Amino acid sequence: MVVPALDTEALACAVQAKYTEVATAPERGFHFHTGRPLAQMLAYPEAWIAAVPRAAVERFAGVGNPFALGPLPAGAVVLDVGSGAGFDAQHAARQVGLRGRVIGVDMTPAMLAVARAAAADAGLTWLEFREGRAEQLPLTDASTDVVISNGVINLCPDKAAVYRELLRVLKPGGRLQIADVMVQLPVPDEARAEIDLWTG
Amino acid sequence: MVREAGFVDVELGEFIDVFSGSPHESDAREFETRGVTFRARKPG
Numbered sequence: 001m002v003v004p005a006l007d008t009e010a011l012a013c014a015v016q017a018k019y020t021e022v023a024t025a026p027e028r029g030f031h032f033h034t035g036r037p038l039a040q041m042l043a044y045p046e047a048w049i050a051a052v053p054r055a056a057v058e059r060f061a062g063v064g065n066p067f068a069l070g071p072l073p074a075g076a077v078v079l080d081v082g083s084g085a086g087f088d089a090q091h092a093a094r095q096v097g098l099r100g101r102v103i104g105v106d107m108t109p110a111m112l113a114v115a116r117a118a119a120a121d122a123g124l125t126w127l128e129f130r131e132g133r134a135e136q137l138p139l140t141d142a143s144t145d146v147v148i149s150n151g152v153i154n155l156c157p158d159k160a161a162v163y164r165e166l167l168r169v170l171k172p173g174g175r176l177q178i179a180d181v182m183v184q185l186p187v188p189d190e191a192r193a194e195i196d197l198w199t200g
Numbered sequence: 201m202v203r204e205a206g207f208v209d210v211e212l213g214e215f216i217d218v219f220s221g222s223p224h225e226s227d228a229r230e231f232e233t234r235g236v237t238f239r240a241r242k243p244g
Binding site (some may be wrong): 171173179 | 201214235239241244
């Protein structure tokens with residue numbers, strides 16, 4: 001039996017369409033948890049959730065809490081890969097403070113629009129968002145102290161390319177703090193080619 | 201894969217049953233899919 005190869009561009013389009021839905025109609029309900037209940041399930045402190053504008057909270061769609069791995073240093077330059085509506089990027093901005101800088105990168109324009117508005121609403125002038133993909137980040141070499149990401153790399157078909165790219169943008173000694181999905185049993189090739197299984 | 205890219209000091213954090221109670225739960229259970237946190241460092 002010939003197993004169809006994964007159409008990576010169709011996958012990118014499907015992911016973008018799914019997260020455009022999350023950005024434009026977060027109340028709709030998805031195959032994965034979202035919003036405040038998800039943030040509470042992942043043990044984000046209530047005070048952190050309360051500090052983030054509602055638009056960014058409602059569109060949160062992570063799979064873990066990358067801050068549970070340790071606080072971000074004050075003054076650090078932080079990259080959030082697949083920043084969505086900016087829920088984690090806002091926490092990062094508060095942790096690094098005014099002398100730091102946080103750059104969120106996302107490929108979905110509707111999410112970027114929400115994230116920019118929420119950052120402006122929160123007065124986080126040292127937080128910015130750029131359009132881009134994890135495999136080709138719009139950042140220069142060795143420009144970042146910490147890379148965070150939450151539930152994004154699993155959606156990228158070429159994960160090795162993503163990690164090479166993260167290595168490129170990190171400064172020597174810089175670190176990753178990632179939350180992602182891990183599949184612990186082998187996935188058949190037929191299932192890998194099913195885009196619906198990737199996007200949930 | 202993280203180490204192959206050149207990272208060191210890779211440490212796994214907690215595993216979370218993040219799809220529990222979601223419509224995606226049965227697919228997630230079929231392949232034992234969990235949320236996980238990890239950190240790693242670029243040498244230097």
